[in-house]
Amino acid sequence: MKKPMLSCSGLSVKYGRREALSDFSLSLAPGEIRALIGPNGSGKSTALQALAGLTRPVAGSAAIGDRAVASMSRREIARHLAFLPQQPVAPDEMTVEQLVRQGRFTHVGLFRSYGPRDEEAIRWALESTGLADFADRGLRELSGGERQRAWISAALAQEAQILLLDEPTSFLDIGYQIEVLDLVYRLSRERGVGIVMAIHDLNQAMSICDRISLLEEGRLVFDGQAHALADSGLIEKVFRVQGRFVQLATEAPPHFDVHLSRWRDITP
Template sequence: MLLNANDVTVRYAGRLALEAFSLDLGPGEIVALIGPNGSGKSTALHTLSGLTIPNAGDVTLDGRPVRTWKRRQLARRLSFLPQAPLSPEGMTVEQLVRHGRFAHIGLLGAYSAQDREAVDWALESTDLGGLAGRDLRALSGGERQRAWIAAALAQEAGILLLDEPTSFLDIGHQVEVLELLCRLRRERQVTVVVAIHDLNQAMAVADRVVLLAKGRTLFSGAADDLAESGLIETTFAVNGAFERPRGQARAVYFNAHITT
């Protein structure tokens, strides 16, 4: 496997944040992490990225513990976009995206034609070409989120870890980001792990869905199997049903029944 978490447990100030979390990731698949607030989704991503050292268990990349990788080497393989990152003052969109190339630039800091091509591709893929010269602080929340996604793409890592990447985006750009992830999986064999709140989006794009609650893994498998398990209803304490639109083979959609 490419990236592997084996029985990872994380505690913060004595509080259990993640318990015996395991996940094997191969090239070219999308895994969605879902669950209520505080379920451990962000902790799982931080641990997979090597930013959080687990109290028990380990995370390995190509069989080697992630915590032993040098940051520049790891950045060439793995890109992590946290939830609501802080935007540096006085930085433009293009400057932020260029920072995504830091792992590829040599000791002399030379910026190559390949770096320029990667930045242009990332800006174009996130529909930000026209905003490249704008100050990050002058952007809307959705535009700023797309800028951070572009910076992650410019890194050209084979593994993308994304924490709520569609937050703050309007529905049109949410769809564009999800389609982009599917295209990266299909055309570049990029592996994606995404924490996401929208159940419909998770079920539509993910090859596997992992359902977390209170730090524990309740389910890991195909979206169709999760839809039939009844765990969505009990975990989120809602009444509802999954429906498959006519002509669609994979996507299943959850319709909650709201009593008024």
């Protein structure tokens, strides 16, 4: 079994008196994609922020390799882990390359100029996301999918082997959603990047993720593979819907799909 590159145990987070995350645990292997799913307010974004060291837990701990995240500086964390929030913001006049160059700041700092290794990392990040020909374009000129790829490219320029994505397909048309998911899948399989992704779309989670964590009111109620979740009945219970999973006759992901024709609220 591969040694975890990112893990946490017993993470609990409170906002005031409200417990947003309770006793959450996770282990991420190199090249693995893990989905965090659950209704709005179930703790998905809070879990990502705690894993990234952006939110201080009241209990439990997260670790990158053998090091506790709480013991690392932001710059140290950024050398291993990149976090992409739901709606990142940058000036529209900024070019794609300028955005990606910002991803190297953790290695360059304030007083060192970009060296050959930095330039190579920037080139690799642009090529890995299919944006080499877009380097001189302003962000305002990009489609939604291209802009999201630009942000992922900036994260890759950090040379981070752990990628945390908060709803990376939200507000995108279906074509751009597929574009972003295909990139995520290729990064994991071809580059060995470990990815934790909070996502609303169950079909997308089932399609590309190796493991799924289902959260309900801040608590982890399922942690396992897609086929086990499909057989558990927990989707219907947690999301308060009716439906069924359909196994697809295909060798490639997705392996399961959600049939939505009968989805409706369930009266408790």
